[in-house]
Amino acid sequence: MRIEKRLRDILDRASAGLSPGRADCAYLLSFDENAAESYEMRSVAARLVRGANDNSAIILGQIGLEAAPCPGNCGFCSFGKGHTQFQKSRIDDETFISKLNDFCKDGDLYGLYLMSMHEYDLDFFLDKARLARKLAPATTQILSNVGDTDADGFKEMKKAGITGVYHVSRIGEGDVTDLDPKRRLQTMQNALDAGLQIFSCLEPIGPEHSIEELVENMFIGIDLGCTQHAAMRREPVPGTPLENKGQISNLRLGQIVATVALATLSLPSMTYMGVHEPSEIGYVSGANVVTAETGVNPRDAAADTAHGRGMDMAACRRMLLDCGFRYIRRGDESKIALADTAATDDSVKRYSPRP
Numbered sequence: 001m002r003i004e005k006r007l008r009d010i011l012d013r014a015s016a017g018l019s020p021g022r023a024d025c026a027y028l029l030s031f032d033e034n035a036a037e038s039y040e041m042r043s044v045a046a047r048l049v050r051g052a053n054d055n056s057a058i059i060l061g062q063i064g065l066e067a068a069p070c071p072g073n074c075g076f077c078s079f080g081k082g083h084t085q086f087q088k089s090r091i092d093d094e095t096f097i098s099k100l101n102d103f104c105k106d107g108d109l110y111g112l113y114l115m116s117m118h119e120y121d122l123d124f125f126l127d128k129a130r131l132a133r134k135l136a137p138a139t140t141q142i143l144s145n146v147g148d149t150d151a152d153g154f155k156e157m158k159k160a161g162i163t164g165v166y167h168v169s170r171i172g173e174g175d176v177t178d179l180d181p182k183r184r185l186q187t188m189q190n191a192l193d194a195g196l197q198i199f200s201c202l203e204p205i206g207p208e209h210s211i212e213e214l215v216e217n218m219f220i221g222i223d224l225g226c227t228q229h230a231a232m233r234r235e236p237v238p239g240t241p242l243e244n245k246g247q248i249s250n251l252r253l254g255q256i257v258a259t260v261a262l263a264t265l266s267l268p269s270m271t272y273m274g275v276h277e278p279s280e281i282g283y284v285s286g287a288n289v290v291t292a293e294t295g296v297n298p299r300d301a302a303a304d305t306a307h308g309r310g311m312d313m314a315a316c317r318r319m320l321l322d323c324g325f326r327y328i329r330r331g332d333e334s335k336i337a338l339a340d341t342a343a344t345d346d347s348v349k350r351y352s353p354r355p
Ligand code: SF4
Pocket: 070, 071, 072, 073, 074, 077, 078, 079, 080, 081, 116, 117, 118, 147, 177, 298
């Protein structure tokens, strides 16, 4: 297969541990998703990511704690106050504990996100974080996915057992949302200042976004020294203002995943690479994080995403196994052979990848 020399040079440098910068990332994203170059970059990214960590992936879980019409009013989110059908609600302890046990009972969850809205009750969140830290195995990290927060709030989260924070400044922040991009960025810095890790994502990607917008957004997390990065395509959530704006293909998303994976290979803080929604193409393009979700979810109009878009733990393990990963890692980086995990039935074990 003949591919452009510039691409060959970029991939050779990546194989030697030198990640592409902004200009080379723009070049990688300039190819059609079906070009030979795109297939090549997806496969090289997957090979390098897997080669760097013994072909391991991780499973994250997420529990939505609260739902409300949200002042963030994001045009892609089911909770935006201008269009949401959700009423104010809050998870009770019994449901929270039941969901946490579902995620953690087999001891192979890397990290558990606790998710709330842009405006949230910090005391309620800290109460749930402490409960999660008490009940979850020590090998499962407790993570936060909430709105803009100051450094003191994050310091309290750290005391409650939180180790990492998902936070991003989205593509079009301030235009398709009612939030201030500067405040979103300051929140990421606040988390770092409080001693927490930053989990970033290039999101939510739609077909109208330019290559320049994608590159600028993906380098926010890179420049801040994120611990995880990811790429997410925009879902056409029913009833949201951006519902009819269209959607990129999973093949294009895989190309974007590959670009972010290559761009973060030499980032010392980087550990794992995600793709949303989880897809096999993403996992053969450099992603190695899958997220199981339950409760409310901004990308789902269902009140409990476990009955809608969300995947459970068994489905996550199955997808990783199907994609040829050999191990999953717990939050302390210890490994479990994926074929030996719970919820893989005998037929899956029989045909699972072996060394
Ligand atoms: S994405 Fe977050 S900030 Fe935006 S409307 Fe939804 S919950 Fe609010």
